[in-house]
Amino acid sequence: MKTPICNSDARPHILDLQTSELKSWLTERGYPGFRTDQIQGWLLTRRAESFDSMSDLPKKLRTELESSFRLWTASVDAHQTADDGTEKLLLKLSDGGKIECVLLREEGRRSICVSSQVGCAMGCVFCASGLDGVDRNLSRGEILEQMLRLQRLLPEQERLSHIVMMGMGEPLANLDSVLGALEVAKDAKGLGISPRRITISTVGLPASIDRLAKYSTPFHLAISLHAPNNALRDRLVPVNAKIGIDDILAASDRYFEATGRRLTFEYVLLDGINDSLECAQQLVQLLRGRISMLNVIPYNPVAGLPYATPSGEAIHAFRNYLVDGGINVMFRQRKGDGIDAACGQLRRNREKIAE
Missing domain, CATH: 1.10.150.530 (DNA polymerase; domain 1)
Structure with a gap:
């Protein structure tokens, strides 16, 4: 660090x-x-x-x-707004580190995406957050401050409805601070957000998933899968080489058994890499029979990285194979186009400008 x-x-x-x-x-x-x-x-x-x-x-x-005390420990280094109402903040922390958080406006929902670390150590090759590694964990207060700053972007009559710990960093690698912040977020005297509307996203750290399964509050858990086999996942998510998909799925099953909460599996769709019908077939084999949702996300390109969004035809064919295979699947609509929407992208672009 x-x-x-x-x-x-x-x-x-x-x-x-x-x-x-x-x-x-x-x-x-x-x-x-x-x-x-x-x-x-x-x-x-x-x-x-x-x-x-x-x-x-x-x-x-x-x-x-x-x-x-300090009420605020970060300053707004950049604030971007997309045509669809999505707003993204780049916050500069008191020690000079920079993090991103996002407000997404959808019909009936006001969701926020919050960071848990400065940078990320997981090394996902298509993600801007981890290109420079991880600097440090965020404190409980720094995580809460993101929520409050995003809350202030809403009119007084509106309130936050959903929280996703899916910004910069791996939430399960900073679980104490994340849970401390989420306790405040769900409290009736805090932000009053139901745990059913709070999602913790992870690349899959089995020991931490097991710890979360024993926690008093069963939050929604999303596993960032991105590949249907270990050979491909080792390339895309390097930390997988030390874990393996089988151990991740076993921990996910234990989480479901302990909490009764349906799991979500995230899958960023990359042109020519993990969007083939063979990959779709392997996904069906992995997930069939599990009470889960597969959330497929067409890639949001990051400048300087050699990855692209699949064609509409490839996305359609991939989706049809999953549906025909009996998989409960949702294709996420891209939000925030035009505002460095990919996680970590705004921070990286601003740093390049400053060089």
């Missing part, structure tokens, strides 16, 4: 504090416990821009909060 840039502001991120920690901080200074709910209400639902804007708190408390 890279050495972080020195940050002179030693104040902790208030979003990194557990409720009990904030309450203890207030008690030590003589404030009543109900101030905890007030502060968290301002942070999570009332969209406070600063401590001073928390108007029903005593002025002295607002001053103490400002001197003790």
Whole structure:
């Protein structure tokens, strides 16, 4: 991992504090416990821009909060909007690292895609996020801050409906921080999002999947498969060489048995690489009989990478074979065309401009 840039502001991120920690901080200074709910209400639902804007708190408390904590630890380095309403933020963290998060507007849904790491160590060859490796894990507060910044892009009468941990990084490689942030996201006093509408996406880390299966809240799990056999997956997702598809599917089956939640398998469709009818046939053999959804995503090209979106004819033929094979399949509509929509692409393009 890279050495972080020195940050002179030693104040902790208030979003990194557990409720009990904030309450203890207030008690030590003589404030009543109900101030905890007030502060968290301002942070999570009332969209406070600063401590001073928390108007029903005593002025002295607002001053103490400002001197003790940071409300925001990132700045918006870039903000892009697509014609379909998709918005993407490139956030610059206090140590100089950069991450991306996305708001997607669909009929009846306001979904966000959030990062869990600066960069990614999984090495998927078609993904911009991991081209430079991983710098570090994000903290609970840095993950929450993405959610709150995206929430602020919505009108006051609108609220977030879905969260997908599918931005930069591998969520299961930073599971403690991810779960800490999602606990706040699902809490009725937090963002109030049902766990059934929260998805954790992973390339498939069996030990972490098993740990997640034992967690008190059964979130929706999506496995990024991308290939129907180990030889091809080793090329596309290099970490697979240490794991293998069989172990991933076995862990996925255990997750379903423990939680009862239908699994989703993600499959980025790459022209001439994994879009053949032979690949479709192998997918049918892998997934037939499993209670799952196969989410096929036509590739969103990344500048500088030698991968392309399959033709409409190839996509249609691939889909028909899966449907005829009895696979529950959905082809995701591409969102955010024209705004460096592929994960990690905006960060990489901005860094190239700065060189």
